[in-house]
Amino acid sequence: MEAVLYICHGSRVQEASAQAISFVKKCMETNEFQGIQEYSFLELSEPAIEEGFRNCVEKGATIIHIIPVLLLTAAHAKKDIPEVLEKLSIKYPHVQIKYGRPIGVHPQMVEIVADKIRNTSLYQETNEEILVILVGRGSSDPDVKQDLGKIASLIEKRVERITVEDCYLTAAQPSFEEALQIAEHSTYRHVLVIPYLLFTGILMKSMEKTINKIKSTDKEYVLAPYLGYDPLIAGILKERVDEMMVGNEYALITG
Structure with missing residues (x-):
C-alpha cells in the first residue's frame, strides 16, 4: 500500500502549527490520492517526522512518498529531512521511501x-x-x-x-x-x-x-499577510505527488 507523508517546517507559535495542519488537510482533500495520507513537522511542532512515518507504516504502507511542504530548496530539504529519512529507512527496511521536491520556483x-x-x-x-x-x-x-x-x-x-x-x-x-x-x-x-x-x-x-x-x-x-492556503499551492503539491507516482522523485531512499 502507498502513502503520502507531508512534512511542514514547524513553529513555536501554536497558531502557525494549526494553520499548517489545516493547510495540509485541505491539500489531502483535493489531491485525489487514494492511499494513506499523514502530516508531520520537521521541528518545533508535533507530530514529528518519525511519528507521521510510523502512522503510515502502522496503517499498512510499504511505499511512502515524502512531500516537503517548503517554499524553497535549502538545507532543510537537502540535508535535514533526508537525514531523518535515512534513519527511518534503516528502522523500516521493508518500506520504500520516495522523496519529492519542495515547491521551488513555480x-x-x-x-x-x-x-x-x-x-x-x-x-x-x-x-x-x-x-x-x-x-x-x-x-x-x-x-x-x-x-x-x-x-x-x-x-x-x-x-x-x-x-x-x-x-x-x-x-x-x-x-x-x-x-x-x-x-x-x-x-x-x-x-x-x-x-x-x-x-x-x-x-x-x-x-x-x-x-x-x-x-x-x-x-x-x-x-501584506503571509501566503496561507491557496488552491494553486495545493495544485503544486499535487504535482509533486504525481511526479513521484511516475518515478520522478527527488531522491529514492532505501535501507
Missing part, C-alpha cells in the same frame, strides 16, 4: 504573489510606482537567494508599476532591515512588504515590529 507561486500585490489597497489606490520588498526566511544555501531572486524578477514582469527587491530574515543578504533602510532612502513613496512565508509565526511578528520602528513622514509602508 509559475503558480509567481501568480499568487502577483495577485496579492494587485489586490492590496495600496496598489489599487495609487497610480505611482511601488517598491515591493519580497521577504524570504533566508538560508546560507546560495540556491535560496538565487531562487527567490528569480521569483522576484518574474513578479516584477507580471505586475505594472512595481519594482521588486528580495531580502531575507536570516543568514542571507540583504537583510530585511537593510532592505527597509534602502527603501527609506529611495524615491519611492509607497513600500509594500510581501512575506514569502506560508504561515504566521515569530517571523511575521518580528517583521511587524521592525516596520513599526520606522518613523517615516513621507513614505507609506504596508505589510
Whole structure:
C-alpha cells in the first residue's frame, strides 16, 4: 500500500502549527490520492517526522512518498529531512521511501504573489510606482537567494508599476532591515512588504515590529499577510505527488 507523508517546517507559535495542519488537510482533500495520507513537522511542532512515518507504516504502507511542504530548496530539504529519512529507512527496511521536491520556483507561486500585490489597497489606490520588498526566511544555501531572486524578477514582469527587491530574515543578504533602510532612502513613496512565508509565526511578528520602528513622514509602508492556503499551492503539491507516482522523485531512499 502507498502513502503520502507531508512534512511542514514547524513553529513555536501554536497558531502557525494549526494553520499548517489545516493547510495540509485541505491539500489531502483535493489531491485525489487514494492511499494513506499523514502530516508531520520537521521541528518545533508535533507530530514529528518519525511519528507521521510510523502512522503510515502502522496503517499498512510499504511505499511512502515524502512531500516537503517548503517554499524553497535549502538545507532543510537537502540535508535535514533526508537525514531523518535515512534513519527511518534503516528502522523500516521493508518500506520504500520516495522523496519529492519542495515547491521551488513555480509559475503558480509567481501568480499568487502577483495577485496579492494587485489586490492590496495600496496598489489599487495609487497610480505611482511601488517598491515591493519580497521577504524570504533566508538560508546560507546560495540556491535560496538565487531562487527567490528569480521569483522576484518574474513578479516584477507580471505586475505594472512595481519594482521588486528580495531580502531575507536570516543568514542571507540583504537583510530585511537593510532592505527597509534602502527603501527609506529611495524615491519611492509607497513600500509594500510581501512575506514569502506560508504561515504566521515569530517571523511575521518580528517583521511587524521592525516596520513599526520606522518613523517615516513621507513614505507609506504596508505589510501584506503571509501566503496561507491557496488552491494553486495545493495544485503544486499535487504535482509533486504525481511526479513521484511516475518515478520522478527527488531522491529514492532505501535501507
